[in-house]
Amino acid sequence: MTLTTGRELPITGLRPTGEPVAVWIGDADPTQDQSNQLRLRPPVSARTVSFITVAALLLAWSLAAHLQLVSPVFLPSQYAVAAKLVSVAQNGFVDATLLQHLAASLGRVFAALVVALAVGIPVGIAIGVSVVGRGIFDPILEFLRPIPPLAYLPLVIIWFGIGEPSKILVIAIAMIAPIALSAASGVRGVSQERVNAARALGASRAQVIRHVILPSSLPSILTGLRIALGAGWTTLVAAELIAATRGLGFMIQSAAQFLVTDVVIMGIFVIAGVAFVLEFVIRRLEAALVPWAGRD
Amino acid sequence: MTKLTLDNVTVHYEGQPQPAVVDTSLSVASGEFVVLTGRSGCGKTSLLNVAAGLVAPAGGRASVNGLPIAEPGADRAVVFQNDALFPWLTVRDNVAFALRMRGVPEAERRDRSDAVLTQVKLEGYGDRRIWELSGGMRQRVGLARALAAEPDFLLMDEPLGALDALTRERMQTLLLDIWAASGVGVLMVTHGIEEALLLATTVFVMAPGPGRIVKRIEADFGRRYAAGEPVRSIKADAVFVLARAELADAIFEGELA
Numbered sequence: 001m002t003l004t005t006g007r008e009l010p011i012t013g014l015r016p017t018g019e020p021v022a023v024w025i026g027d028a029d030p031t032q033d034q035s036n037q038l039r040l041r042p043p044v045s046a047r048t049v050s051f052i053t054v055a056a057l058l059l060a061w062s063l064a065a066h067l068q069l070v071s072p073v074f075l076p077s078q079y080a081v082a083a084k085l086v087s088v089a090q091n092g093f094v095d096a097t098l099l100q101h102l103a104a105s106l107g108r109v110f111a112a113l114v115v116a117l118a119v120g121i122p123v124g125i126a127i128g129v130s131v132v133g134r135g136i137f138d139p140i141l142e143f144l145r146p147i148p149p150l151a152y153l154p155l156v157i158i159w160f161g162i163g164e165p166s167k168i169l170v171i172a173i174a175m176i177a178p179i180a181l182s183a184a185s186g187v188r189g190v191s192q193e194r195v196n197a198a199r200a201l202g203a204s205r206a207q208v209i210r211h212v213i214l215p216s217s218l219p220s221i222l223t224g225l226r227i228a229l230g231a232g233w234t235t236l237v238a239a240e241l242i243a244a245t246r247g248l249g250f251m252i253q254s255a256a257q258f259l260v261t262d263v264v265i266m267g268i269f270v271i272a273g274v275a276f277v278l279e280f281v282i283r284r285l286e287a288a289l290v291p292w293a294g295r296d
Numbered sequence: 297m298t299k300l301t302l303d304n305v306t307v308h309y310e311g312q313p314q315p316a317v318v319d320t321s322l323s324v325a326s327g328e329f330v331v332l333t334g335r336s337g338c339g340k341t342s343l344l345n346v347a348a349g350l351v352a353p354a355g356g357r358a359s360v361n362g363l364p365i366a367e368p369g370a371d372r373a374v375v376f377q378n379d380a381l382f383p384w385l386t387v388r389d390n391v392a393f394a395l396r397m398r399g400v401p402e403a404e405r406r407d408r409s410d411a412v413l414t415q416v417k418l419e420g421y422g423d424r425r426i427w428e429l430s431g432g433m434r435q436r437v438g439l440a441r442a443l444a445a446e447p448d449f450l451l452m453d454e455p456l457g458a459l460d461a462l463t464r465e466r467m468q469t470l471l472l473d474i475w476a477a478s479g480v481g482v483l484m485v486t487h488g489i490e491e492a493l494l495l496a497t498t499v500f501v502m503a504p505g506p507g508r509i510v511k512r513i514e515a516d517f518g519r520r521y522a523a524g525e526p527v528r529s530i531k532a533d534a535v536f537v538l539a540r541a542e543l544a545d546a547i548f549e550g551e552l553a
Contacts, residue, residue: 196350197380201394201445202370211397215384292383295427 076262081269084262093263094254096246102270104246108239109232111168116175116228121221123176124183128190128217129209137180145177149235153242162243174235175228182224186217219286219293226282233275248274298361298448299325300347300372300481306355307342307507315354316342317507322500324449324481329518331496332485334547339507340485341453347483348374348451360448370394373442377454379434381426387437388413388422394445412440415474432463436470443474450475452484456491468494469527476522489544493517493536494527501546511546515539 058078064070065077072080089098096104123141126133153170160166190213198212240249248271255263286293301323308315317339324330324347332340345351346358349368358365360372368374373394381390389396391409400408406422413419416436426434435455442450455471456464468491475482475495486492492499495518501511517530530536 191380193376193378193380194382196348196368197374197376197441198382198393198397199368200348200350200370200372200374200451201397201441202368203393203397207397211393212382215382218384290384292425292427295383 073259073261076265080262081266084266085270088251088263088266093251093260096251098251098270101246101248101251102274104244104250105236105240105248106274108164108167108171108247109229109236112171112175112232113225113229115168115172116179116232117225119172120176120179120224120228121183124180124221124224125187125209125213125217127180127184128187129213134184141177141180144173145181149174149238150241153238157242166242167239167244170239171232171235174231178227178231179221179224182220182227183217186220187213189220190216219290222282222286222290226279229278229282230275233271233278236271297326298371298481299323300358300360300365300449300483302343302346302353302356302358304356305343305346305353305358307339307346307351308354315506317346319356320502320507320509321356322509324483326448326481327479329475329482329484329495329497331492331499332483332502333487333489333492333499333543334502334507334510335504336487337507338502338504340502342507343502344374344451344453344483344485347449348372350374370397370445371447372449372451373445373447375435375438375442375450375452375455377457379438381434381437381441383426385426386422387418387424387426387429390426390437391422391440391444393441409440409444412444415443415477416440416470430463432459432467435459435467439471439474443478447480449481449483452482454485454487457487464488464491465527469521471495472518472521475518489540489547490531493540493543494521494530499543501543503549510549513539513543513546 061075062078065072065075065080076084085098092098092100123133123137127137127141128134149170152173156166156170156173160169194212194216195208198208203211236247237249237252240247241253244250248267252264252267252271255261255267301321303321304319305317305321306315306319307317320339320343322330322343332343334340342351346353347365349358349365349372365372382393385393388406388409391412392400392405395405395408410419410422413422416439418433418436418440421429421433421437426437429437435458439455456467459467471482472495482495484495486495493513493515496513496515497518499513499515500509501513502508503510517536520530521527
């Protein structure tokens with residue numbers, strides 16, 4: 001290999017032979033950027049390291065379970081957990097199949113999302129467009145935002161009982177703040193020139209909100225929706241603490257009471273998997289709904 | 297025949313020690329092409345925004361046919377320097393925006409916006425997205441969007457400022473074609489000396505500190521173009537060259553060389 005410039009020397013010299021050149025996250029081409037000249041390409045990518053980490057954890061779990069280093073009551077093997085996934089999917093656990101638990105939980109989270117969007121978007125817009133709106137809603141949101149759901153759960157139950165509405169409300173409360181705050185920041189970021197353009201084309205104040213401010217802040221609202229779904233999914237187990245008969249959170253808690261650890265672990269993986277899928281769906285939704293974001 | 301009039305207008309922004317524009321008067325009638333030019337900070341855009349109804353004058357009066365201008369309206373459509381298009385809408389829906397605000401039915405909106413797109417030589421681009429277009433095309437969409445409102449006046453704030461020189465020349469003749477065909481009154485802000493002279497029926501030269509009109513020049517080069525004379529021959533005409541020198545002198549007068 002002939003090295004033509006001194007600049008390439010340290011970079012090429014560190015490339016592991018025979019492997020594709022690892023890409024440093026965030027840097028398209030280090031040779032293009034003067035500040036990168038002295039930074040060396042790492043020999044492996046973060047993705048490879050992540051893959052190795054996960055594999056090592058699974059292996060450690062497998063070994064610990066296989067060699068009975070820990071009692072199966074506390075740490076069942078992966079096979080036991082996988083078998084449980086199949087058996088709960090087919091025969092159910094605490095009077096409902098896995099799909100029914102999943103449907104119950106998703107139903108609550110989405111019902112809460114509808115409530116949170118219906119409340120959060122108008123509140124966010126009110127904060128963004130009007131001083132009075134900001135004066136009214138800012139303190140309320142700032143009060144609600146840092147409170148953990150478990151703290152207001154008892155009050156919600158005292159006020160609204162132990163039925164389904166209370167569970168949905170608890171999740172919705174956790175979702176409203178991120179949606180409203182994202183909507184407000186989206187509204188504040190709307191280009192004044194576009195608002196002026198719309199007004200000079202005969203749009204009324206209401207039409208400016210509907211046809212300029214709302215679509216302009218949609219990318220920001222979708223970001224809020226993503227954060228809100230994360231928050232809602234996190235709140236799910238708390239919401240299903242009281243008087244639930246179905247749901248992933250309820251399933252895990254029931255299993256824990258009977259020390260059925262494999263169901264607990266399986267439930268955790270299902271919750272993580274669903275969160276992952278939701279994140280993916282929302283990113284696709286963003287690409288479909290706001291293809292202009294970041295392009296103008 | 298409509299007439300937009302600014303009488304002794306003063307613009308003073310909150311928190312500024314000095315007014316942006318002082319005691320300035322001008323008028324634009326249908327079929328006129330009035331250009332405001334001058335060095336940066338002379339209040340050209342402020343004056344245009346008063347005419348648009350986007351800025352309320354601190355003193356004086358802005359009116360259309362005697363009726364005071366209180367807010368923006370589609371009778372005075374604005375074309376902005378940074379096009380200010382709506383990227384969430386297609387090209388056609390951008391152009392049809394003013395019609396939609398008026399509640400014009402969809403089919404009619406479509407026909408009328410396609411007709412305007414043809415006028416600005418963008419036929420067939422109706423379904424494109426804004427970010428797929430070049431700067432010159434985007435500016436033509438901005439122009440089409442203003443024209444589709446069927447305004448009495450077209451207010452343009454450095455509409456060609458961000459374009460490359462060749463695109464800019466083509467846009468100038470397009471503007472003249474549209475102006476001559478539609479008979480709208482135009483009020484345009486530009487930094488381009490040659491552009492001001494070629495397009496305008498009246499050029500107002502403004503000077504800063506505080507902003508005011510220092511010279512008025514009448515021109516007929518745009519009308520000559522509309523009557524069929526090629527731009528090259530107009531620009532080569534000794535009358536044009538002299539007028540250009542006179543305009544440049546007026547713009548830079550009072551500025552230390």
